[in-house]
Amino acid sequence: MAIDAKRTRITFQRLDRELRKLAKKTAPENVHKFRTNSRRVEALLSEVVLERHRNDEKLLTLLGRLRKKAGRVRDLDVQIEALRALKFPQANGHKSQVMDALVDERAKREKKLARAFDRDTTEEIRKRLKRAANKMEIARDTDALQLTLRKLGEVGNNNAPLTEKTLHQYRIIGKRARYLAELADGNVEAKRVVEQLKRMQDVIGDWHDWLRLTEKAEGLLGGVRDSALVAMLRNVTQAKFRQSWEAVGEIRSVLGAHGRPAQSVQNRKTPAKEAAQAAVA
DSSP: OBBOHHHHHHHHHHHHHHHHHHHHOOOHHHHHHHHHHHHHHHHHHHHTOSOOOHHHHHHHHHHHHHHHHHHHHHHHHHHHHHHHHSOOOOTTSHHHHHHHHHHHHHHHHHHHHHHHTOHHHHHHHHHHHHHHHHHOOOOTTOBHHHHHHHHHGGGOOTTSOOOHHHHHHHHHHHHHHHHHHTTBSSOHHHHHHHHHHHHHHHHHHHHHHHHHHHHHHHHHHOSTTTOHHHHHHHHHHHHHHHHHHHHHHHHHHHHTTTTOOOSOOOOOOOHHHHHHHHHHO
16 A cells, blocks of 8 residues: 555644644643654654655654653643543542642643743754655655554564553554554555554553553552552553453454454443443543
8 A cells, every 4th residue: 555645745734733833832732733743754754764864863853852741741631631530539638639749740841841842943843844845755665554564563472461561562653553554545454454553542542541640649649558549540540451452452363463454343342441431431
């Protein structure tokens, strides 16, 4: 499935637009869209182009630095929303204590992010984006789907046990693999793979967000014996870990030993999923 040249151009244009938005206002939506679109450009320059120029290297360095700062803010935005949705009595004030800590940290991270997106840095990135888009060369026989499957192959042995470390690998590599598949020229098979990767990415990302929230709560309140809130967060996180385990298993089954996509797996409910949804409904 060939790379769609129009999609590659749009990738750079979208990041330019989101960069300008974030430079003006560090709202949660702007932070999220900047991170997502910067990853798409990074995937394109790292995995697809025939040759990376010096401009590309500097652009990747700048984007990586800013994306990490934006990521810290985005993580807190998600954790705040997750904790807000959690059904938990306020009797001992533990939920409010964790919420206040998250909000305070978010304010500090937001200030650092705003300082990082100064006028000079923003303009430099925009110029480098335009230069990279104009100089980019992609081989005509580049197959977006094959690049995707090759990227997923970096995770390792399909028969290896699924651990937290493995899930982190699928989470990170799965994102870039999905963005590569999105560059395909509208092929039905590639679209199916994108949908399956997005589902896996969403499920594992949800687990990772709850894991980080639980770790923050434990740092403030202690272990499960010290706080009922920590105990509940641990339960939700474990349930979401099992959901992630299932999502990765589906991807392994779909891609198979020969790297051939199969039919889309339905987003079915499981006991683990129902338990997690009940806690945050």
